Amino acid sequence: MNQIRKIAVVVTARPSYSRVKTVLEAVNKHPDLELQLVVAASALLDRYGSAVNYIEKDGFNIAAKVFNVLEGENLAAAAKTTGIGILELSSVFDNLKPDIVVTIADRFETMATAIAASYMNIPLAHIQGGEVTGNIDEKVRHAITKLADYHFVASENAKERVIKLGEDPSMVFNTGCPSIDLATTINETEKLLFDPYEKYGGVGAKPDLSKGYLVVMQHPVTTEYKDSRKHIEVTLEAIYKLDIPTLWFWPNVDAGADGTSTGIRAFREKHQLPNVHFFKNMEGIDFLHLLNHSLCLIGNSSVGIRECAFLGVPVVNIGSRQNKRDRGGNSIDVDYCQEKIESAILNSINNGKFASSSIYGNGSAGNEIADLLQELPLQFHKTITY
Secondary structure (H helix, E strand, O other): OOOOEEEEEEEOOHHHHHHHHHHHHHHHHOOOEEEEEEEEHHHHOHHHOOHHHHHHHOOOOEEEEEOOOOOOOOHHHHHHHHHHHHHHHHHHHHHHOOOEEEEEOOOOOHHHHHHHHHHOOOOEEEEOOOOOOOOHHHHHHHHHHHHOOEEEEOOHHHHHHHHHOOOOHHHEEEOOOHHHHHHOOOOOOOOOOOOHHHHHOOEEOOOOOOOOOEEEEOOOOHHHHHHHHHHHHHHHHHHHHHOOOEEEEOOOOOOOHHHHHHHHHHHHHHHOOOOEEEEOOOOHHHHHHHHHOOOEEEEOOOOOOOHHHHHOOOEEEEOOOOOOOOOOOOEEEEOOOHHHHHHHHHHHHHHOOOOOOOOOOOOOHHHHHHHHHHHOOOOOOOOOOO
């Protein structure tokens, strides 16, 4: 009889939950695994959509909550938030005594998870390593790769890159991205099956969505955080000029988020934005349905590169945040130029949907990762391969 392994999964932000939800479900169902779910950082905060509410609604038991976000949304606050996270997560891991800690992707808060687990000799599994982007996330992602013992990557290029970083090839697995697991459940329907205004509230106008709508999700770029207000104003001008019904989602808690938020509020007060409605957050499956029925996604979120590629949703990707990330053919890359953004949006609408791309997996990541967490030898040392 196998010994039950305790798997501590740390969710630190709104997008991290959708990235790992099917892993949580698979670990919960696995007869030889015990899920220890830790929710931390902005995933607990109302101003970023209270992802914790959706986690609890989905029936997951939360083993620990870690409040570690320092206000300020600047570089110093991000560094200090990470430091507080190391302190708090060390206590959590000391109490829970997990066999394996799982961390997701590349947000700055995930560094705290990786450092705490590594220094406590707890085997660390990293989901979505090996990718490249154009901001601080790439440094964080590769640093976590070097701290991690098991690597569950989302594409073949990512797998090759992790191995080139010197990781043991026998511990690197292309499972695909767990977020694609959710995307495979999206059924084609003639119209959106829920009213986003009624279900999720939000603020702003309530344009008629029946003839098509845009979705905007644009975050500040950490390495360009001083320009975040200027960046968002360019996108706002383009959306205002096009005057197409638009559903706009609030930015993540990154350095520069104050500039993005202030820019939105100031523009909204000046122009009223009669065709734009703003949301903080939305359940992952509803958000995917919303995207699937949209004309186009605009901004710089990785959901455009991953889930939208699988769903075939056109994407206008702005700026450097997703630089060099593997593409599925559904996106147009533009810089911060109003005219270029407008033109790309209109071209995307005219082109319509793309063929589905499986570049980030085929929908089996959650179960594959759970099985690996049960099967892999427990180790917290590195095998030198270079």
